[in-house]
Amino acid sequence: MPVKNFDSDAQSCVHAKHERRKDARPGELLAAALELFVEKGFAATRVEEVAKLAGVSKGTLFIYFASKEELFKAVVRENISGRFEEWNAEFENFQGSSADMLRYCLTAWWEHIGSTKASGITKLMMSEARNFPELATFYEHEVIQPGHALIGRVLQRGVDRGEFRAIDMKYGVYIVLAPMLFLAMWKHSLGACCDAGAQLVPEDYIALQAETILNGLSIRQTPPPLSQKNTAS
């Protein structure tokens, strides 16, 4: 994830009062801001805390970001750099069953997004979208639409190849997305501070979701009987 580029070994050197590290600063600040914004929310995070976590003074932050709001926008943008081009290419080249493709999607998502700080953006957007409509629009174009499109293509491939049952794709994508996005949010909220969450192993969560989804998408020999309200006595 982009943020990682910057953290590297910032801690390893002794900082003098006026050490110049101009090109490293923005990344360090963005990483610090991401962490705190995700943890405490935008409004409850003080710029001084961000600066402190990045190892600089309050004033320095404002050299690189004109305002707290600009910092927020930069955090979101920084962590959304188009990964979709790469993923779409992977989709084109994938050889294998659609079930495998879907499993790969989920695993890769966890590996590259879910388990990294980038997953914090999901929680951040959910928490702050309504306070930053401009960012919400940006996020919709940069993440939601490409994401839906990609998952839609994966599912459609399965349908086209007779591997998945036909579904309304508009809602179908959420079969895959909802469990993953919930995981991302859970991880950064209750999962980070309550017992129930502490015990959840993401890989196991994903494994069960994957098999259930695949089973759910499969074409059954005998469909389950349509239910009538409180049918059986």
Next chain:
Amino acid sequence: MPVKNFDSDAQSCVHAKHERRKDARPGELLAAALELFVEKGFAATRVEEVAKLAGVSKGTLFIYFASKEELFKAVVRENISGRFEEWNAEFENFQGSSADMLRYCLTAWWEHIGSTKASGITKLMMSEARNFPELATFYEHEVIQPGHALIGRVLQRGVDRGEFRAIDMKYGVYIVLAPMLFLAMWKHSLGACCDAGAQLVPEDYIALQAETILNGLSIRQTPPPLSQKNTAS
């Protein structure tokens, strides 16, 4: 809605016009606070706005709630009042297939929680849990654990009756919960302010999730082949 509990008997007192609904104040404040906290988050909501929305002055709010934090806690507590006793009773009395039971769960959840303001609590907890650990614990005991237990019983009933395949219940409950909780959060965040979200019809979303989950939990005649990494050429 839980909040209503508070106002409910407010009508019964007959005073002069100007003093009417005096004991309804806390309920009105809680409703206003829920709405604004959900929309803007705790920190970004001003108590004056809450008071205004409730039709009282800022000072009045502090007569009923010692601080903004106490107001927040009251909002959460008030809106997760134990409905589980009732629901557990429904579970005991339910006559019908486990598939129907699960469908009923999802439908009832939407009707009583998802579509009401109470769903905002889910978003609130996700956004603020880490700032209110005490509340997170409370929420875990009052909502998460009973919720998991209830869903767990529903699924276990299906397994026990040979209707659902056996799964690790610790993760199994999320098969049902994740799509619903994601819907609740989405509705109050991006869904409330971006195009993609505007077009989502919750009932249709839930219907597809329900059938997919049931299909996913079903015992298949022929299980899908275990996948090897990039099996087919």
Next chain:
Amino acid sequence: MPVKNFDSDAQSCVHAKHERRKDARPGELLAAALELFVEKGFAATRVEEVAKLAGVSKGTLFIYFASKEELFKAVVRENISGRFEEWNAEFENFQGSSADMLRYCLTAWWEHIGSTKASGITKLMMSEARNFPELATFYEHEVIQPGHALIGRVLQRGVDRGEFRAIDMKYGVYIVLAPMLFLAMWKHSLGACCDAGAQLVPEDYIALQAETILNGLSIRQTPPPLSQKNTAS
């Protein structure tokens, strides 16, 4: 002067912490702001000082004025309330020589403007006009133009009646205005802090200016010889 309306006996009562004097506040704040802005300039005056001088807290100031800049604008506007209507009426009704009229102008100006806090506005505008173009335009319309017009009428009356010699009125008005405005500015700057200024008695200053101006405007029997450069002695 408008400002005076407010100072009255503010000091005479004992202030409790939360005493309510809502309608008196703006005036007290404007008076305090005028004093400090004139003394130290806009930028060098801190809002907290203004509040303190007005006997309120920092926060209170912002209840009445949205920003420091709005406070500044209000100070200027407050002290410019149209006195010109009244003065123009006086002009119409004046019975007497134009010399007397001019003397009366200067005396009245000192009495109602020059000697009061309102004269500080002159210094304030001179110091800050270029930082507040919007206010400069406002001041031009509300003060400069009516002022020039009024003085112009007074002088023109004298010319028309054969009392004053004919002059280009565009520059003529400054014969009267310059000495008065200089006095106002001097009084609030060097005059307030240096020995030379301390000894200047405004009434005497004005008396001499008046007689010299009148003499200067008079129609001489024998005009002074046109000078050639460095005429022989």
Next chain:
Amino acid sequence: MPVKNFDSDAQSCVHAKHERRKDARPGELLAAALELFVEKGFAATRVEEVAKLAGVSKGTLFIYFASKEELFKAVVRENISGRFEEWNAEFENFQGSSADMLRYCLTAWWEHIGSTKASGITKLMMSEARNFPELATFYEHEVIQPGHALIGRVLQRGVDRGEFRAIDMKYGVYIVLAPMLFLAMWKHSLGACCDAGAQLVPEDYIALQAETILNGLSIRQTPPPLSQKNTAS
């Protein structure tokens, strides 16, 4: 202009291109500072702007001036360098009528001070005198007292030679000074940003002031009758 004194011999040093004019730096900084201080006032001028206008970095400014205040003081001191010795010499040598002498004073003042950046000092002192008492005292000794003395001598010469009427010199000097100093201030404040000011031609302004002052100082054949309040015409 005084500032030039500083640069003057800067051309004589022959270095490499990049090092050229090294010793001109302070002069360039002072010129830049004068311009900005006059335009925006001391407090509202940022040292970075001054440095930029002088073509150097912020840090460089502090090599030459210990603080912003010191820079301000240097600007004032630099621009009021004693021209009075020269002017007093001119006074001694002047051959001609006192009227001519006075006309020459006004013309020369405009030429050497009024029309140059040095006139900005007048505005600067008026605006900031009370924030810099030390400078005010300095200014009083270096400018005000010599200036008053010089003008006083000119007027006294006229009186002594029977050319001007006798006046109290303490106030008499302002007959000459007030219109000129007002012009200087006007030019750098409202005159620089409002329509009324834009149309004022200084030479014409001075010409009319000169003739009116001379007329006003002249000994009249028939003095104007002492006015009684509202005397009938």
Next chain:
DNA sequence: CATGAATGAGCTTTCATTCAT
């Protein structure tokens, strides 16, 4: 010497909280 990244005191502004009415 010159630079400009970094600092942090200081200022404007906000807003939860108080309390006289």
Next chain:
DNA sequence: GATGAATGAAAGCTCATTCAT
């Protein structure tokens, strides 16, 4: 009880000043 004027701690942001390079 209800009000809303008043408070002041706290937060965002600025900018004179420093100093390693």
